[in-house]
Amino acid sequence: MSFIFSTERRRVTDRLSAAKWRALAACLEKKPGCFLYEVVRYGPETGLYLHPGYYRVCSPSLWQYFLVRKHVKAKCERTHPLMKLFGQTGRKLTLTALFVFLAVLMVACGSANNTGSPTTTTATNGKGCKKIGVLLPETATSARWDNNDRPLLQQLIPQDLSGATVDYSNAQGDADTQQSQAEADLTKGDCILVVAASDSVKAAAIVAKAKAAGVPVIAYDRLIQSSDLAYYVSFDNVKVGQIQGQYIADHYKDYVSAGHNNLVMINGSQTDNNAKLFNQGANSVLQPLIDAKTLTKVYDQFTPNWDNPTAQTEMEGALTTNSNNIQIAYVANDGMAGTVIAALKAQKLNGKVLVTGQDSTVAGIQAILEGDQSMTVEKNYALEAGGTAKLVAAISNGTDTSSLTNGATTATSTGAAIPSILETPVAIDKSNFQQVVTDNLMKVADICKNLPTTAKYLPSGYCG
Numbered sequence: 001m002s003f004i005f006s007t008e009r010r011r012v013t014d015r016l017s018a019a020k021w022r023a024l025a026a027c028l029e030k031k032p033g034c035f036l037y038e039v040v041r042y043g044p045e046t047g048l049y050l051h052p053g054y055y056r057v058c059s060p061s062l063w064q065y066f067l068v069r070k071h072v073k074a075k076c077e078r079t080h081p082l083m084k085l086f087g088q089t090g091r092k093l094t095l096t097a098l099f100v101f102l103a104v105l106m107v108a109c110g111s112a113n114n115t116g117s118p119t120t121t122t123a124t125n126g127k128g129c130k131k132i133g134v135l136l137p138e139t140a141t142s143a144r145w146d147n148n149d150r151p152l153l154q155q156l157i158p159q160d161l162s163g164a165t166v167d168y169s170n171a172q173g174d175a176d177t178q179q180s181q182a183e184a185d186l187t188k189g190d191c192i193l194v195v196a197a198s199d200s201v202k203a204a205a206i207v208a209k210a211k212a213a214g215v216p217v218i219a220y221d222r223l224i225q226s227s228d229l230a231y232y233v234s235f236d237n238v239k240v241g242q243i244q245g246q247y248i249a250d251h252y253k254d255y256v257s258a259g260h261n262n263l264v265m266i267n268g269s270q271t272d273n274n275a276k277l278f279n280q281g282a283n284s285v286l287q288p289l290i291d292a293k294t295l296t297k298v299y300d301q302f303t304p305n306w307d308n309p310t311a312q313t314e315m316e317g318a319l320t321t322n323s324n325n326i327q328i329a330y331v332a333n334d335g336m337a338g339t340v341i342a343a344l345k346a347q348k349l350n351g352k353v354l355v356t357g358q359d360s361t362v363a364g365i366q367a368i369l370e371g372d373q374s375m376t377v378e379k380n381y382a383l384e385a386g387g388t389a390k391l392v393a394a395i396s397n398g399t400d401t402s403s404l405t406n407g408a409t410t411a412t413s414t415g416a417a418i419p420s421i422l423e424t425p426v427a428i429d430k431s432n433f434q435q436v437v438t439d440n441l442m443k444v445a446d447i448c449k450n451l452p453t454t455a456k457y458l459p460s461g462y463c464g
């Protein structure tokens, strides 16, 4: 196996001799500038979660990372990455390389012929940009990403910025996939990125790559821990947790009695900054109740990837360990609340345990009307997507954004203060659930679809 090379920036056909390999490696070693490679196949078997297309790499270490990730990385790190890597390829290259056809040395080695896909953008720092990359993190953890955020961003960005196109990708919970998707967007010439990070820390690499290409990144909903982030648009996420905790503080008396005051906390994913903020907000209200022994916390876990089935397993375990003696379930979102309720149903405890949620999904509202879930938190996604669209338009038009952010900033763990738009979340329970219809998050027909007419808190005549 060997790579197929050319000094031209296009798919190539000639096979390199070992001598030419060394020449190329030496060239890169002397002047390791930006260069390109092309991935012609995508697949987990390659260890490269990169979609087909041209990729630009501006540092040997990144080059090395992409090529040898999971396979020969450790070996290559011991000596010079390029020479060592190149030296290995002819002899024992793994499947990683099988589907990667290297196309080119560009800047450093003086290649010319620009016949490949565009890798640079005409917009600098977003000015004049009309090609917007929108990268969302998952679909399975919450219905919001596909039902609300995606369509709203696809609609509102071109509405606020005439002629804008949206390049949409979803990482399905994989931070590496998201990075590859962002790189593919940059390669295609997307010149502003809107990123809801799959991993708040790892996504800093996306911001770094974008910055190198003169592309501003707006962190959408989830903060990215990078000082180079241009903007952050979200909700007040500590407030989200406070609302959940306050609901428990206001209603626990309906559920607890002497010796029966046990609380479980099923938090979101630790790689999502929001999950930590929700937990922080909830604890600010719950800790005094725990300290006073009004509530006894018997279980407290973060849930990797916000995985809904894992939340069910967590709840089943907590029920078993506590012989079903649980009265309050702090659950970080509606998706996980749904599976926690399934665990309660199996023990005929649904409706007898206070269960929180978040996101005001259709399933969450229905569970509230059935009496199985106690509350949810409405986040009016139209405000979040709308603020993002306005920022995109302002960046592109080169107009002042201070009237959008109003001086608000958010601190990153890297010590930066990122200009921010932070919307206000709202508590929803059986008494005000109709607000989600007023705020256009869903229609009455959505709520009523497959909802039993006998649902405990369904107002008479509401579903016709």
Ligand code: BGC
Binding pocket: 138, 141, 142, 144, 221, 222, 268, 272, 274, 275, 306, 333, 334, 358, 359
């Ligand atoms: C969002 C929540 C969502 C969760 C899981 C968080 O970052 O803010 O709305 O429920 O991710 O997708």
